[in-house]
Amino acid sequence: MTDPFTMVGVSLEAFTSIGFWTGVGIIAGTYTIFTLGLQLNVGYTGIFNFGQAGFMAVGAYSMAILVTDTGIDFWLSLPIAIAITMLFGLIVALPAVRLRADYLAIATIAAAEAVRLFALNATELTGGAQGLFGYDDSWDEVSDTIEGWLESLGWSNPENLFPLFLVVWVVALALTAIMWRIQKTPWGRVMRAVREDEDAARALGKNAFAYKLQSLVIAAALGAIAGFFLALNLRFVIPEEFLPIFTFLGYAVLVLGGIANYWGVAIGSIIFWTILEGLRFIDLPITEVKISALRFILVGLALILLMAFRPQGMFGKKEEMVLGD
Amino acid sequence: MEAGALAQSEELSPFRRWRESMRDRPAVVTLAFVGLVGILLIAFEGLQSVADTALTGLSTGSIYALGAVGLTLVYGILKLVNFAHGDFLTFGAYMAYILSGSEQLGVPLVIGIVFAMAMTALLGVTLEKGMWAPMRRRGAGMLQLLLMSIGLALVIRYAIQFIWGTELRQLDVNDTATVDFLGLSIGRIFLVVIIVGFIVLIATGLMLRFTTLGKRMRALSDNLELAETSGINTSRVILWTWILAGGFAGLAGVLLGATTQLQPEMGFELLLPIFAVVVLGGIGDAFGALTAGILLGVVIEWSTLVVDERWKTAIGFVVLILVLVIRPQGIFGKARAI
Numbered sequence: 283m284t285d286p287f288t289m290v291g292v293s294l295e296a297f298t299s300i301g302f303w304t305g306v307g308i309i310a311g312t313y314t315i316f317t318l319g320l321q322l323n324v325g326y327t328g329i330f331n332f333g334q335a336g337f338m339a340v341g342a343y344s345m346a347i348l349v350t351d352t353g354i355d356f357w358l359s360l361p362i363a364i365a366i367t368m369l370f371g372l373i374v375a376l377p378a379v380r381l382r383a384d385y386l387a388i389a390t391i392a393a394a395e396a397v398r399l400f401a402l403n404a405t406e407l408t409g410g411a412q413g414l415f416g417y418d419d420s421w422d423e424v425s426d427t428i429e430g431w432l433e434s435l436g437w438s439n440p441e442n443l444f445p446l447f448l449v450v451w452v453v454a455l456a457l458t459a460i461m462w463r464i465q466k467t468p469w470g471r472v473m474r475a476v477r478e479d480e481d482a483a484r485a486l487g488k489n490a491f492a493y494k495l496q497s498l499v500i501a502a503a504l505g506a507i508a509g510f511f512l513a514l515n516l517r518f519v520i521p522e523e524f525l526p527i528f529t530f531l532g533y534a535v536l537v538l539g540g541i542a543n544y545w546g547v548a549i550g551s552i553i554f555w556t557i558l559e560g561l562r563f564i565d566l567p568i569t570e571v572k573i574s575a576l577r578f579i580l581v582g583l584a585l586i587l588l589m590a591f592r593p594q595g596m597f598g599k600k601e602e603m604v605l606g607d
Numbered sequence: 608m609e610a611g612a613l614a615q616s617e618e619l620s621p622f623r624r625w626r627e628s629m630r631d632r633p634a635v636v637t638l639a640f641v642g643l644v645g646i647l648l649i650a651f652e653g654l655q656s657v658a659d660t661a662l663t664g665l666s667t668g669s670i671y672a673l674g675a676v677g678l679t680l681v682y683g684i685l686k687l688v689n690f691a692h693g694d695f696l697t698f699g700a701y702m703a704y705i706l707s708g709s710e711q712l713g714v715p716l717v718i719g720i721v722f723a724m725a726m727t728a729l730l731g732v733t734l735e736k737g738m739w740a741p742m743r744r745r746g747a748g749m750l751q752l753l754l755m756s757i758g759l760a761l762v763i764r765y766a767i768q769f770i771w772g773t774e775l776r777q778l779d780v781n782d783t784a785t786v787d788f789l790g791l792s793i794g795r796i797f798l799v800v801i802i803v804g805f806i807v808l809i810a811t812g813l814m815l816r817f818t819t820l821g822k823r824m825r826a827l828s829d830n831l832e833l834a835e836t837s838g839i840n841t842s843r844v845i846l847w848t849w850i851l852a853g854g855f856a857g858l859a860g861v862l863l864g865a866t867t868q869l870q871p872e873m874g875f876e877l878l879l880p881i882f883a884v885v886v887l888g889g890i891g892d893a894f895g896a897l898t899a900g901i902l903l904g905v906v907i908e909w910s911t912l913v914v915d916e917r918w919k920t921a922i923g924f925v926v927l928i929l930v931l932v933i934r935p936q937g938i939f940g941k942a943r944a945i
Contacts, residue, residue, distance in 0.1 A: 377932040575769040585758030
């Protein structure tokens with residue numbers, strides 16, 4: 283019989299290792315960017331986009347295909363991939379934003395699943411279930427340069443993924459600042475007016491339809507950028523990384539941080555991924571499948587309880603939540 | 608105004624008038640179109656393969672329809688888009704697995720089905736009492752309910768994965784027995800699925816149309832507050848709605864498990880095709896769900912004659928998106944603000 287304290291408990295070494303925090307930090311940063319789009323859609327425009335994982339997929343696959351198939355330079359492929367994703371977002375948004383809120387949710391999740399199934403089955407283009415890899419040579423050079431700087435600063439043998447960690451957070455915070463800033467412009471105020479009362483906004487001569495389109499297209503661009511970081515972190519792009527559940531996790535991050543608060547997204551993302559990744563180290567005498575199942579049961583319970591007792595999340599404002607309909 | 612519109616319609620050419628009248632009968636147009644596709648397929652692929660795939664389509668379509676009828680009733684009455692409905696199917700299948708799974712207790716599948724339906728109905732009622740009714744009383748918004756149902760879907764799916772793992776499991780059915788008629792051969796279990804699906808769905812449609820409970824359910828679906836003011840015990844009707852929704856979801860889950868295999872994602876994978884059936888058939892319409900389920904099942908199976916089988920699932924999404932874009936009120940629904 284083993285000591286009960288070693289059977290149930292969390293091995294704390296993981297939390298002191300720089301590798302753990304670098305890994306969590308990269309995912310949290312990626313999801314900050316991912317969820318900024320959801321914040322714009324849900325928090326500030328009142329449209330329930332459930333297809334964000336699909337936008338992430340289009341961005342990541344466009345980049346990977348451009349680099350590996352056509353030999354375009356990695357850095358050039360990024361703006362092109364963003365443009366492709368925005369175009370895709372527009373194609374989805376044109377019919378979708380005319381729909382009632384609940385139908386829009388179904389339509390966007392269907393669009394995202396259509397993308398994933400396309401990626402899974404169009405083997406010639408996407409590599410099917412095996413996916414694509416070998417697009418990140420240009421990034422590796424930059425990563426090595428940053429590692430060199432870190433070494434010259436006195437950190438001998440820095441963590442391999444630390445440069446990515448730095449870059450993802452610089453980008454995530456810059457994008458958060460941009461989103462926060464444009465929300466304070468007249469454009470942002472109209473966006474909120476559309477959320478509060480579409481008819482009133484329209485009566486004042488604002489083109490609510492165009493604003494909703496813009497909201498989804500910007501979310502698509504943010505999804506694409508998140509997709510790049512996901513692709514750089516994993517070093518391969520496979521359809522399984524874009525299952526609907528990843529959009530749901532984005533929503534968990536969103537409601538944890540708070541509706542209608544851009545800075546809450548980053549905080550929500552850090553807390554969410556620290557807990558979710560930390561749970562990997564629960565030392566229970568059960569199989570890995572069970573532990574992974576347990577983690578998602580907790581995510582589900584957290585979603586239910588948050589929505590039941592604090593729907594506006596940690597830093598959200600209740601009066602900014604779309605409660606009607 | 609009326610007279611003016613009438614006079615105008617008389618001036619229309621016969622073709623325009625025919626087109627206008629067709630716009631009012633989307634179900635006829637859809638059926639005619641699918642029929643035409645069927646004839647074309649027979650011409651190019653031969654009667655045998657078209658009929659074979661149509662039979663398979665009838666069976667998957669029955670499962671879609673059974674899954675859809677519960678979702679559509681809940682959607683219509685509570686305006687709740689239940690993302691956990693697919694996982695209700697999974698739950699039902701695993702409940703039957705406890706009794707009638709291969710190398711389990713060896714109870715006949717009929718009893719397993721009844722048990723699964725009862726347990727899934729109980730799940731629906733418990734969640735209504737513990738979660739949905741309190742949230743409705745607090746005036747929860749759509750986003751709250753939507754995300755709660757997603758949370759619930761995760762809890763159910765991963766609880767099943769926690770208990771039974773991710774490996775494929777099987778119900779104890781004889782899947783090699785076949786029935787032959789008119790030169791066609793169909794697996795016995797598929798025939799059972801078709802028969803059970805049709806009987807249950809037609810009975811439900813009749814129940815909704817003619818019984819007091821059915822009329823009350825439709826009244827709630829039209830306007831919950833108005834139904835309540837006119838003296839209907841709404842919470843009881845809502846409870847019955849969950850019993851039906853859960854029971855049918857459980858049944859659909861077992862039938863799905865009997866024709867394929869059990870794994871924790873099986874129901875969620877069916878959720879979007881089921882949404883397609885709900886939208887296509889019109890919210891709250893049992894006959895609509897039956898027709899739309901069969902249509903979708905047959906169309907998906909026929910698609911395998913033309914394109915590679917691996918695209919089968921994608922066809923369901925394409926249909927869903929097309930329906931949402933072209934006719935979000937469904938092929939039987941009236942044009943309302945959607």
